[in-house]
Amino acid sequence: MERPPLGPAGIVVDLAAVRANVRVLRATAGVPLIAVVKADAYGHGMVACARAAQQGGAQWLATATVEEALALRAAGLDGPVLCWLNGPGSDFAAAAAAGIDLTAHSVADLDAMAGAFAGRTTPARVQLKVDTGLSRNGAPRAAWAELFASARAGEEAGTWQVTGVWSHFACSDEPDHPANDRQEQGFREALALAEEHGLRPQLRHLANSAAAILRPSSRFDAVRCGLAVYGLDPAPGEATDIGLVPAMTVTAPLLSVKDLVPGDAVSYGQRWVAEQPTTVGLVPVGYAEGIPRNAGRPDAPDQAATVGIDGKWRPIRGTVCMDQVVVDLGGDRPSPGTEVVVLGPPGAGGPTAQDWAEACGTINYEIVTRIGGRMSRRYVDSEGAVG
Ligand SMILES: *Cc1c(COP(=O)(O)O)cnc(C)c1O
Numbered sequence: 001m002e003r004p005p006l007g008p009a010g011i012v013v014d015l016a017a018v019r020a021n022v023r024v025l026r027a028t029a030g031v032p033l034i035a036v037v038k039a040d041a042y043g044h045g046m047v048a049c050a051r052a053a054q055q056g057g058a059q060w061l062a063t064a065t066v067e068e069a070l071a072l073r074a075a076g077l078d079g080p081v082l083c084w085l086n087g088p089g090s091d092f093a094a095a096a097a098a099g100i101d102l103t104a105h106s107v108a109d110l111d112a113m114a115g116a117f118a119g120r121t122t123p124a125r126v127q128l129k130v131d132t133g134l135s136r137n138g139a140p141r142a143a144w145a146e147l148f149a150s151a152r153a154g155e156e157a158g159t160w161q162v163t164g165v166w167s168h169f170a171c172s173d174e175p176d177h178p179a180n181d182r183q184e185q186g187f188r189e190a191l192a193l194a195e196e197h198g199l200r201p202q203l204r205h206l207a208n209s210a211a212a213i214l215r216p217s218s219r220f221d222a223v224r225c226g227l228a229v230y231g232l233d234p235a236p237g238e239a240t241d242i243g244l245v246p247a248m249t250v251t252a253p254l255l256s257v258k259d260l261v262p263g264d265a266v267s268y269g270q271r272w273v274a275e276q277p278t279t280v281g282l283v284p285v286g287y288a289e290g291i292p293r294n295a296g297r298p299d300a301p302d303q304a305a306t307v308g309i310d311g312k313w314r315p316i317r318g319t320v321c322m323d324q325v326v327v328d329l330g331g332d333r334p335s336p337g338t339e340v341v342v343l344g345p346p347g348a349g350g351p352t353a354q355d356w357a358e359a360c361g362t363i364n365y366e367i368v369t370r371i372g373g374r375m376s377r378r379y380v381d382s383e384g385a386v387g
Contacts, residue, residue: 009252009285009342010376013044015052016383017247017345021231022056028242029212029223034060034082034205036226038068043290043368044230044248047075048379053229054079060203062224066090066102073098082164084129084137092116096124101163103127105137107150114159126151127164127203128194132186133179134170144190148197155199164203165194169218172210173235180211184218209234213242231345232353232364246352248368249344250375254309255282255324257333266326267318271298279329281314283307283340286323290370291342292360293320305359308341308350309334343367 026033035053040046050061050072062082063069069083070091083095084103093116095102104110104126117124128151131138139147151162167187171177187206194201204220212223214235227234231246260266260274287293295305296316304315307327314327327340341350353364360367 008376009250009283009289009374010378011043011371012249012251012378012380013048014245014247014249014380014382015048016381017231017245018044018049018052018229019056019383021229021244021247022053022058024243025209025212025223025225025228026057029207029219029225031219032059032222033057034062034222034224035229036062036208036224037072037229038062038064038226039369040372042226042230042365043371045377045379046071047077049229049247050075050077058229060222066092066095066100069100070094070098073100082127084127086112092124093119096120099125101125101127103129103166104147104151105129105131105139106143107146110147110150110154114154117159120159123155123158124160125163126154126160127166127201128162128199130165130167130187130190132167132183132190134168136168138167141186141190144193145197148194148199152198162194162199162201164205165191165199165201166203166205166224168224169206169208169211172208172215172218173238175210175214175235175238180215180218184215210238210240213240214238227365230368232368236354236364246345248353248371249348250285250342250371251344252283252285252307252340252342254334254336254338254340255284256336257281257329265318267296267321269298269319272296272301272318277331279331279333280317280326281309281329281334281340283325283327283342284323285342285375286321286325286373288322289373289375290367291320291325292356292362292367292370295320295356295360296325297359303359305356306351308344308348309338311349313351343371 035058041049060080064085082101129138171179205222207218207223209225209228211218231244266272297304306313353367357364
């Protein structure tokens, strides 16, 4: 029997969806959009998505690390870029030379930046992050005054210009959580204190995707959206339907089909056992591709993650392996080579990233950001031209 050619498992990212999501976010928020493209654009491909976001009207790009921001510049992306995660090796001088906005979280950060900026003839661009309730980075309230004083002194010395002051929500996906009011109030107090210290930051920003959609009072001068740019719902179950379109589709070829009889066990640990005759299919994606190892939910097989084959949802059986998963075909025999939709937008014939997140006890952010491994990534443009 001749086997059909098997295309490899792959990720398809629709750049038209990214552009459309940016447009709808801008229209919803009504303020400039900072498109967050950290972590390889949440698994969607940083440079291509950054370009698409700019085409869709994003006025700013943002990354976590200095290295990611420099990679945007190396790829030829112009325009404002912000980054915020500083480490011992962060090249502040290169970032400033590339016109990137750095974030200072402390006076120690400002001191390190002042050292790195020593040879410059023009002021660098620095934003200040205040911690209003996440206890991650950002200056804690007790350190705001000294941060602002030090930042203002550096401005007066011509070392930098303070271009922004910002903070980050802990609970924006729970709009009724009391922390949101407290954080926004704290942020307003930080802004007032910054002003008392003589700072006039042009870009005050607090909202991530969920807050940009759900909390108008938090929009200030710009919103910092990541997840929503890729079309995923940042607060499932809340009133977030603004017409976002998931940009990522993951497909794989069905490799083979086999029969099981009652008592046949599936995968490592033999944690799923057929109770009746069935057929199972082999799909070449595993935890090396970012599929969570527990996706077959051996503890609760009726909640297992699924894949789509010929428009039917096929549950994963047993433990996810490094390179492959086994799915229950319920007696059907699709031909090897049939396209398996591992995840995609609603209507693509398979589960969504949100469906995967619910099956695996995590959030859609983690599902898409981990997707990768050996899979190729291809860009399409559903409006026509390939991006
Ligand atoms: C990741 C991140 C964002 C984007 O958050 P989303 O919920 O994906 O919109 C914004 N700000 C900071 C500081 C982040 O780390």
